[in-house]
Amino acid sequence: MPVKNRLRVLRAEREWSQQQLADALAVSRQSVNAIETGKYDPSLPLAFRIADVFGMPIEEIFLRD
Amino acid sequence: MAQIKPAAIRNLKRTGVIMAVYLAGILAAQYLIERQGVSGPLAYSLALVPGFAMAALFWSGGEAIAETDDEFMRMLAVRQHLIAAGFAMSVASVWGMLEMFELVEHINPFFIVVPWAVGIFVGMIVNRITHGVWGQCP
Numbered sequence: 001m002p003v004k005n006r007l008r009v010l011r012a013e014r015e016w017s018q019q020q021l022a023d024a025l026a027v028s029r030q031s032v033n034a035i036e037t038g039k040y041d042p043s044l045p046l047a048f049r050i051a052d053v054f055g056m057p058i059e060e061i062f063l064r065d
Numbered sequence: 066m067a068q069i070k071p072a073a074i075r076n077l078k079r080t081g082v083i084m085a086v087y088l089a090g091i092l093a094a095q096y097l098i099e100r101q102g103v104s105g106p107l108a109y110s111l112a113l114v115p116g117f118a119m120a121a122l123f124w125s126g127g128e129a130i131a132e133t134d135d136e137f138m139r140m141l142a143v144r145q146h147l148i149a150a151g152f153a154m155s156v157a158s159v160w161g162m163l164e165m166f167e168l169v170e171h172i173n174p175f176f177i178v179v180p181w182a183v184g185i186f187v188g189m190i191v192n193r194i195t196h197g198v199w200g201q202c203p
Contacts, residue, residue, distance in 0.1 A: 027136070027137065028135050031135055031137035034197070039196050040196065042137075046136060
């Protein structure tokens with residue numbers, strides 16, 4: 001099932017760079033870029049970590065396409 | 066500048082040790098078996114050292130994948146290794162058929178590591194095209 005996400009928008013709202021978000025998630029900048037561009041859907045544990053970093057419920061970040 | 070991850074450093078160290086064992090093993094086997102005429106169980110043991118060293122190289126690649134914390138980079142590495150394995154087995158299958166009908170020279174099976182390494186490089190190119198990232202060089 002295709003999944004889209006609001007990562008880029010949420011990151012821009014907080015004025016974070018991809019590297020800053022990557023550091024917060026303990027992943028590579030390339031991972032953040034791949035998720036933002038829809039080339040990679042994160043695992044559930046990583047998706048929860050992303051939700052924790054943004055302080056939002058997971059379903060407000062990842063949506064059905 | 067990109068920071069080298071601890072898993073990559075561990076893999077580099079492992080690979081260095083394995084290659085040293087491989088070189089020492091092959092030199093010792095060549096000298097003792099071919100020049101000194103060592104035979105029997107000792108010859109088998111000597112010949113197995115470089116063979117097991119090559120096997121350890123593949124194990125090290127798998128270990129490096131398992132030690133990669135970043136799931137996206139790990140996925141790219143798995144793709145790379147699958148492509149490399151498929152590429153190497155395809156080359157072996159085609160070459161084997163040609164060899165069976167005596168259309169090409171015999172090549173020792175351990176040379177399969179060469180198309181495997183080429184396959185790793187092909188995997189990096191595929192990753193770059195499909196995911197925009199080269200992945201990591203094992």
